[in-house]
Amino acid sequence: MKVSHSGYLRSTYVALFALYAIIITGSLVRLTGSGLGCADWPKCSEDKFIDVSSTHSAIEQLNRLFTGVVAVAVIVCVLLSIKLSPRRKDLITMSFVLVVGVLAQVLIGAVVVLTGLNPYSNIAHFLVSIFLMTVAFMLVKHARIFRFADEPVPREEPIINNKKILIVVKLLLSVAGIAVATGTLVTGSGPHAGDENAVRLGFQLTTIVRIHSTFVWLTVIATIALAILLRTDLIAKKMLYQVLRRFSMVIVVQGVVGYLQYFLGVPIGLVAVHVAVSVLVWLCALDIYWNSRLSVMPTNVLD
Numbered sequence: 001m002k003v004s005h006s007g008y009l010r011s012t013y014v015a016l017f018a019l020y021a022i023i024i025t026g027s028l029v030r031l032t033g034s035g036l037g038c039a040d041w042p043k044c045s046e047d048k049f050i051d052v053s054s055t056h057s058a059i060e061q062l063n064r065l066f067t068g069v070v071a072v073a074v075i076v077c078v079l080l081s082i083k084l085s086p087r088r089k090d091l092i093t094m095s096f097v098l099v100v101g102v103l104a105q106v107l108i109g110a111v112v113v114l115t116g117l118n119p120y121s122n123i124a125h126f127l128v129s130i131f132l133m134t135v136a137f138m139l140v141k142h143a144r145i146f147r148f149a150d151e152p153v154p155r156e157e158p159i160i161n162n163k164k165i166l167i168v169v170k171l172l173l174s175v176a177g178i179a180v181a182t183g184t185l186v187t188g189s190g191p192h193a194g195d196e197n198a199v200r201l202g203f204q205l206t207t208i209v210r211i212h213s214t215f216v217w218l219t220v221i222a223t224i225a226l227a228i229l230l231r232t233d234l235i236a237k238k239m240l241y242q243v244l245r246r247f248s249m250v251i252v253v254q255g256v257v258g259y260l261q262y263f264l265g266v267p268i269g270l271v272a273v274h275v276a277v278s279v280l281v282w283l284c285a286l287d288i289y290w291n292s293r294l295s296v297m298p299t300n301v302l303d
Contacts, residue, residue, distance in 0.1 A: 002085035009143045011077050015098060016136040018073040020279060023129050025063045027275040031192050031268045034059040035117045041110040067106060074098040077139070094139040101132045117198035119188040126184050130282060137283055141290055160236045160292055165229050169240075169292040172222035176285040179215035180278050186212050187275075190266055209262060216255065219285075223248055226288075239291050247284035254281050 029035055037056030038044035044051035044061055052058040077095040084091065105128055112121045160166060185208050188201040201208075226244060230237040254277045261270035 003080045003083040005084065005143070008077075008080045008084050008091070009140070011073070011080050012136070012140045012143045015070075015073040015077050016133070016140055018070045019098075019129070019132050019136050022063070022066055022070050023126070023133070023279055024272070024276050025066055026125070026129070027272055029060050029063045030122070030187075031272055032056070032059055033192075035198065036113070037061070038064065038113065041113045064109075067102075067109070071099075071102050074102050088142075090142050091139065094135055094142065097135050098132060098139070101128065101135065104128060105132070119199060119201045123184045123188055127181065130180065130279070133279060133283065134286060137286055138290070159294060160233070160239055162229070162233045162236055165226065165233060165236050165240075166292060168222055168226045168229060169289055172219065172226060173285050173289045175215050175218040175222055176281060179212065179219050180282050182208070182212040182215055183274075183278055187271075192266065192268070192271060213258075216251075216258070219251060219281075220255070223251065236292075239294065240288060243284065243287045243291050247281075247288055250277065250280050250284050253277060 034056040037054065037060035038051065040046055043049045044057060050061060052061055078099055081092045081095045105125065108121060108125050108128060112125055115121055185201060185203060189203040189205050189208050230240060257270055257274045257277060261267065261274055264270065
């Protein structure tokens with residue numbers, strides 16, 4: 001049985017949303033102090049494989065069970081990519097990377113539990129999630145562009161030839177990524193460890209927050225610089241204006257939430273929003289980079 005491109009595209013969206021959802025549920029496990037609600041692995045406890053006898057164990061258990069949903073979603077992507085007609089190596093490869101990544105996440109999750117929520121294993125858990133979101137996002141982008149043959153993406157020069165714009169786009173992507181990464185150090189040094197007895201990073205919270213904020217402001221500066229440069233290049237403006245506008249709105253929201261949570265004593269609700277939006281910040285920055293590298297204005301895009 002052959003699979004249509006539109007059918008395969010729907011499966012990539014499901015995988016992307018599932019990977020995003022488990023980041024949110026994972027953050028809720030940590031924020032509610034439920035990180036050791038299931039103190040064993042792969043069973044919830046020594047006696048029970050599934051245990052929802054307490055609020056903490058139920059929250060952690062639901063997050064673990066949702067991993068199964070994510071696993072099914074990425075496995076379906078692999079199976080459908082193999083059945084896709086015409087078959088495309090780029091889609092097959094990225095789908096397989098998602099499966100391997102999810103398996104790696106399961107093992108990292110085991111390390112997180114068995115080490116008593118070691119902050120470095122928690123950071124690795126989140127950063128691998130960001131990597132998987134990146135692959136899933138690119139998978140969606142590649143799947144949306146319909147090609148009739150199994151051949152490499154044409155290595156043409158990008159339609160945007162303004163070197164200053166391309167440099168600023170790369171700079172924006174870099175500082176946005178570092179801002180997200182340093183945000184994990186803030187979380188690892190703050191009060192929300194997943195359990196009241198969990199070890200924290202040894203950083204002074206105000207210091208690591210300032211470092212994180214520095215990269216946030218560098219992201220803002222890069223965004224403004226790119227907006228100014230787009231005014232002088234009509235082609236680049238056509239390619240990047242909408243995605244840059246979307247990115248700008250997301251970082252404004254993220255900045256407001258970030259400062260509010262800091263001055264209000266990092267309440268759980270705001271931290272959860274901050275984590276969720278941090279993923280959107282990265283994806284929007286990635287979207288800007290993707291559009292800056294397009295060699296043609298795509299007309300064969302599936303909805």
